[in-house]
Amino acid sequence: MIGLSSLSPRSPSSFLGASHEEHFLVGRPLKSSLSTSEGKAIVQKRCVILSSKLSALEEAMRVRRLRELQNSVKIRKRPPLRRGKVSGPLVVPEHIPRPSYVGSNEMPELFGEHQIHDAEGIAGMRAACELAARVLDFAGTLVRPSITTNEIDKAVHNMITEAGAYPSPLGYGGFPKSVCTSVNECVCHGVPDSRQLQNGDIVNIDVTVFLNGYHGDTSKTFLCGDVNEPVKRLVKVTEECLERAISVCKDGATFKKIGKRISEHAEKFGYGVVERFVGHGIGTVFHSEPLILHHQPILTMGSIECVTWEDGWTTVTADGGRAAQFEHTILITRTGAEILTKF
Secondary structure: OOOOOOOOEEOOOOOOOOOOOOOOOOOOOOOOOOOOHHHHHHHHHHHHHHHHHHHHHHHHHHHHHHHHHHHHOOOOOHHHHHHHOOOOOOOOOOOOOOOOOOOOOOOOOOOOOOOOOOOHHHHHHHHHHHHHHHHHHHHHHHOOOOOOOOHHHHHHHHHHHOOOOEEEEOHHHHOOOOOOOEEOOEEEEOOOOOOOOOOOOEEEEEEEEEEEEEEEEEEEEEEEOOOOHHHHHHHHHHHHHHHHHHHHHHHOOHHHHHHHHHHHHHHHOOOOOOOOEEEEEEEOOOOOEEEEEOOOEEEEEEOOOOOOOOOOOOOOOOOOOOEEEOOOOEEEEOOOOEEEOOO
């Protein structure tokens, strides 16, 4: 997914509003050794109280142990990510409608209003998001050692255009490709190139389609070949963070609840939460208000500080630590949140 770093120090991910009547959300116990039935019941209650009193200290110690474990794990050093050869943009058939920003290398201004969708708009978003979800699922089947992200880009491009849709990243602020592929320490906005995926890599594939006037946006981090357990854990926890965040989304919920769910779960495992990139409104416009601070989520195994390459897009962790990201487009209604990009 493409960011708005020229407009803001943070860049967006995807949220969606419903009809005008609906609000937009931005938004162990100690074990007993006693055997008698009566004694056991009493001791369990005491243990819960004791655990509650010690929970803050225990949690801090647990996080410290996890971080020490991560630092002590012997992982084969891999070379830092390097840019491969970037081929030219792929052709989109003339009959396929384009977003308004296509044809200009200027970064579009952030649309300053919330996109609140009526029944027709919701139907349009469902169709776009369903296609995006299918394309992402297909892209994941391509992930294997030796394939290049250029090849993934081409396959994704073809599937999108064959469905009569436009790949939203292509031409957005001059972005040269149809999908973002972020490998290993790449936090987001990776540009597909000639580099082959290696056994043990992870890669986030970020798909957005423009279908019948509506954008659908989703991303997932995939494992390539045999990935070591610490990195698998990072990917698993990142997806869990997204699920926990979505679970609190509903009409009237506050923004901070989303971030709190993400941060609390990530910190239990010693991971950092990147604050530079944010959630955003989506619909007929790719990126709009509201911006939702660091709620994609993107988690790192080390520093949350980021560096952007000279291409103006590829953003990597400053210390080379791995990063993982997951993203859905969701519809906020009076009764909760509906995931539109679930496949």
